[in-house]
Amino acid sequence: MGKKPHVVIVGAGFGGIAVAKKLAKKNLDITIVDRTNYHLFQPLLYQVSTSVLSTDDISYPIRALFRDYDNVELFMAKAQSIDGKRKVVITNHGEISYDYLVVAAGATNNFFGMENVEKYAYGMKTIPEALHIRNHVLHMFERANKQIDNEEARRKMLTFICVGGGPTGVEEAGAIAELVAIQRKEYPNLNFDEVSIKLIEGTDKVLPMMPPHLRQHTINVLSARGVDVMLNTQVADCNEDGLFLKDGTFIPSRTVIWAAGVKAHKLASTIGTECDRAGRVIVGPTLQVPGYPEIFAIGDNAHFLQDGRPLPTVAPVAMQQALLAADNIMHLCKGESQLHTFKYVDHGAMATIGRCQAVVNWGVVKIGGFAAWMIWMFLHLLRLEGAHADITVGTKWFWNFVSGTRLGRIITNIKLEDEE
Amino acid sequence: MGKKPHVVIVGAGFGGIAVAKKLAKKNLDITIVDRTNYHLFQPLLYQVSTSVLSTDDISYPIRALFRDYDNVELFMAKAQSIDGKRKVVITNHGEISYDYLVVAAGATNNFFGMENVEKYAYGMKTIPEALHIRNHVLHMFERANKQIDNEEARRKMLTFICVGGGPTGVEEAGAIAELVAIQRKEYPNLNFDEVSIKLIEGTDKVLPMMPPHLRQHTINVLSARGVDVMLNTQVADCNEDGLFLKDGTFIPSRTVIWAAGVKAHKLASTIGTECDRAGRVIVGPTLQVPGYPEIFAIGDNAHFLQDGRPLPTVAPVAMQQALLAADNIMHLCKGESQLHTFKYVDHGAMATIGRCQAVVNWGVVKIGGFAAWMIWMFLHLLRLEGAHADITVGTKWFWNFVSGTRLGRIITNIKLEDEE
Numbered sequence: 101m102g103k104k105p106h107v108v109i110v111g112a113g114f115g116g117i118a119v120a121k122k123l124a125k126k127n128l129d130i131t132i133v134d135r136t137n138y139h140l141f142q143p144l145l146y147q148v149s150t151s152v153l154s155t156d157d158i159s160y161p162i163r164a165l166f167r168d169y170d171n172v173e174l175f176m177a178k179a180q181s182i183d184g185k186r187k188v189v190i191t192n193h194g195e196i197s198y199d200y201l202v203v204a205a206g207a208t209n210n211f212f213g214m215e216n217v218e219k220y221a222y223g224m225k226t227i228p229e230a231l232h233i234r235n236h237v238l239h240m241f242e243r244a245n246k247q248i249d250n251e252e253a254r255r256k257m258l259t260f261i262c263v264g265g266g267p268t269g270v271e272e273a274g275a276i277a278e279l280v281a282i283q284r285k286e287y288p289n290l291n292f293d294e295v296s297i298k299l300i301e302g303t304d305k306v307l308p309m310m311p312p313h314l315r316q317h318t319i320n321v322l323s324a325r326g327v328d329v330m331l332n333t334q335v336a337d338c339n340e341d342g343l344f345l346k347d348g349t350f351i352p353s354r355t356v357i358w359a360a361g362v363k364a365h366k367l368a369s370t371i372g373t374e375c376d377r378a379g380r381v382i383v384g385p386t387l388q389v390p391g392y393p394e395i396f397a398i399g400d401n402a403h404f405l406q407d408g409r410p411l412p413t414v415a416p417v418a419m420q421q422a423l424l425a426a427d428n429i430m431h432l433c434k435g436e437s438q439l440h441t442f443k444y445v446d447h448g449a450m451a452t453i454g455r456c457q458a459v460v461n462w463g464v465v466k467i468g469g470f471a472a473w474m475i476w477m478f479l480h481l482l483r484l485e486g487a488h489a490d491i492t493v494g495t496k497w498f499w500n501f502v503s504g505t506r507l508g509r510i511i512t513n514i515k516l517e518d519e520e
Numbered sequence: 521m522g523k524k525p526h527v528v529i530v531g532a533g534f535g536g537i538a539v540a541k542k543l544a545k546k547n548l549d550i551t552i553v554d555r556t557n558y559h560l561f562q563p564l565l566y567q568v569s570t571s572v573l574s575t576d577d578i579s580y581p582i583r584a585l586f587r588d589y590d591n592v593e594l595f596m597a598k599a600q601s602i603d604g605k606r607k608v609v610i611t612n613h614g615e616i617s618y619d620y621l622v623v624a625a626g627a628t629n630n631f632f633g634m635e636n637v638e639k640y641a642y643g644m645k646t647i648p649e650a651l652h653i654r655n656h657v658l659h660m661f662e663r664a665n666k667q668i669d670n671e672e673a674r675r676k677m678l679t680f681i682c683v684g685g686g687p688t689g690v691e692e693a694g695a696i697a698e699l700v701a702i703q704r705k706e707y708p709n710l711n712f713d714e715v716s717i718k719l720i721e722g723t724d725k726v727l728p729m730m731p732p733h734l735r736q737h738t739i740n741v742l743s744a745r746g747v748d749v750m751l752n753t754q755v756a757d758c759n760e761d762g763l764f765l766k767d768g769t770f771i772p773s774r775t776v777i778w779a780a781g782v783k784a785h786k787l788a789s790t791i792g793t794e795c796d797r798a799g800r801v802i803v804g805p806t807l808q809v810p811g812y813p814e815i816f817a818i819g820d821n822a823h824f825l826q827d828g829r830p831l832p833t834v835a836p837v838a839m840q841q842a843l844l845a846a847d848n849i850m851h852l853c854k855g856e857s858q859l860h861t862f863k864y865v866d867h868g869a870m871a872t873i874g875r876c877q878a879v880v881n882w883g884v885v886k887i888g889g890f891a892a893w894m895i896w897m898f899l900h901l902l903r904l905e906g907a908h909a910d911i912t913v914g915t916k917w918f919w920n921f922v923s924g925t926r927l928g929r930i931i932t933n934i935k936l937e938d939e940e
Contacts, residue, residue: 136930136931137658137662137929137930137931138929138930138931154574154575154576154577155574155575155930155932156574156927156928156930157574159930160927161706161927161929161930163706163707163929164706164925164927164929166706167705167706167925170708173708173709174662175666176662176931193666194666227930227932228932231932238557242557242594242596246595246613246614285587286581286583286584286586286587287583288590288593289593486927487919488915488916488919488923488927489927491911491912491915492911492912492915492916495908495911495912495915496908496912499907499908503908505584505587507576507580507581507584507906507908507909508576509557509558509581509583509584510556510557510558510575510576510579510581510647511556511557511558511596512575512647512648512651
């Protein structure tokens, strides 16, 4: 790769892409390693899983993002481990050596060791997983429609469980409720009283980053739309026919969607330094990995203490850390020993609950309802990569709103495949 | 299903949907049987396979088409055979009895008995097949980019063969040439002189429905864009590493796309009456199957002689036959014995060759070039189901045109799955 310093960035999520964008203009060679060839706009993944948007609307080819920079290359591969002594990343397509490494490999589902949950529940972290949920949920309606004489089978097929009361679980449950309302118009022979949607949360609250009145607003909206919100409810086990709770209850269901926890990509732990229980590397104030000054870990892969607590695994943290890591890499390239230290600035949070309903918590602005929903839509369109996507996504949202339908209800009959 | 006559329509293609739309307003119960839950706008399938459009742009949920008609139901299943004596269609989800049956199950790839071609070549008739081609072609660039020291491997990965000089083969080859031109800007380390695109045709002409000067225009445009058009060239065999021609030549390639022939869905032949070599049922002048006055076969499933030749397997034939079959079913319902006889009115044909280039043959209007391309785009938008799709597809086409990129270049890592 020539004589320029070689920066390897593992992961093309919000953090990795922000590092690469900042460093692309510098006199560096940059290689992005990712198992896919696209940057995924994860906040809208639940809309792919619920037939609102298409894959292509929320995925942007990584090479297209950097088409004006010949010094940025993609190496599409699964990063398997890091050898910090030899300064190489080991992938399923061979090794890549680096001068500087940014570990931004993101997170994966955390099933907390429950093997059956991992086997039978549906994760919702990737495009194939979202398509899998979409296909499966739509299939359940078609199959229930054929079970003319078997109410028990129908009810099991028409029970949809989301586990986890964070933004993903709330958004998914709300979107399924909306989808059901649309399906209702198109299955003249199906009894929609048999449909059940449950949102299961282990603690006593949904959306913990929201103030109490907006948490209550969220529960009120979901309940009004037919979602049974079950707080203080822990999952014990799962099988093909349903979900076991810790209190011994069994809920018959063919669809358990898991949004109850994430853990860091296993790559982070292969450096060999100290990690937390979720597999995140404990980094110093400059985001460097202790003992490896040329390795930075950011976002879901970094455990960074601020005010005595680790920062949450959300996109704004990853993006702010990305800019600092990029700055620090430039300082190291110039031989400067004084690096910047990181401080997260929390600008607040928002979540959508469904049609016309969202909650926003920005300092003194704490609102729920239609205005919050408009803000949520506007900001998500702004943040989405690609002007064409603003138009296609905007069109679909508008169409959904005025026509009360969802045209992505396409069963594509695909299954997850390991990368080549 | 009550006392109303029950019309079963197998297939939700252009023919099946046209029958259902015409009969939906009548006092009938209608069941559409299809292995998918959507109507596919097949003429734009090649644009899904070449990263221009998304699945959802060209697929429309069947139930959404008939949401205002409670008398139209979808039965999502694979139709396996017809028992004309018992008046039932046998599917993988059980039997459905009918009073009137329309066989509109469409066509599938015809590999003319070449097992290795069926195994190694890529068909292009369904959404999963199109996504499979998209994923595979994009993968080939990523993989070739990693073969730094192996030119032979790179060339094999970068050779794309389309077999069949009809509209599908021409459109696919032209679209791949355009895709390559876009990829060129984003692989700084790949030598694009190693890319080869071939269009192989067994006869001495491409687009046989076009006049000679437009056929020549098509070849000129394709050649100028780097497609090697090989006429009078027959395929003998295929393996993982390339294609064998009848003259003994072997072309190393990982990508052989098959657009060289179709045959009727095997359902048509299960009635037991006479079929042609492509599996199409020989129907009478009223489109009824001989001996079974309540069974109609249309489109790709019907062999209909007009002016001494069977009609071509194109959408306009299916749609005109659909309207006549629907009329004749209404006559039979009313107990009228006098049925209409079918006559196809040929309004001409068109095909696109790529960016800014198409050919149109409408009676006295025989044009090629930019104007033909504009006509082609306009008419395809008109014919597409769903106003939202006109906007999303129009946006994508416009964006492609002005930005010179294709944002559907997303490798989703999925594989084909049998329907549940």
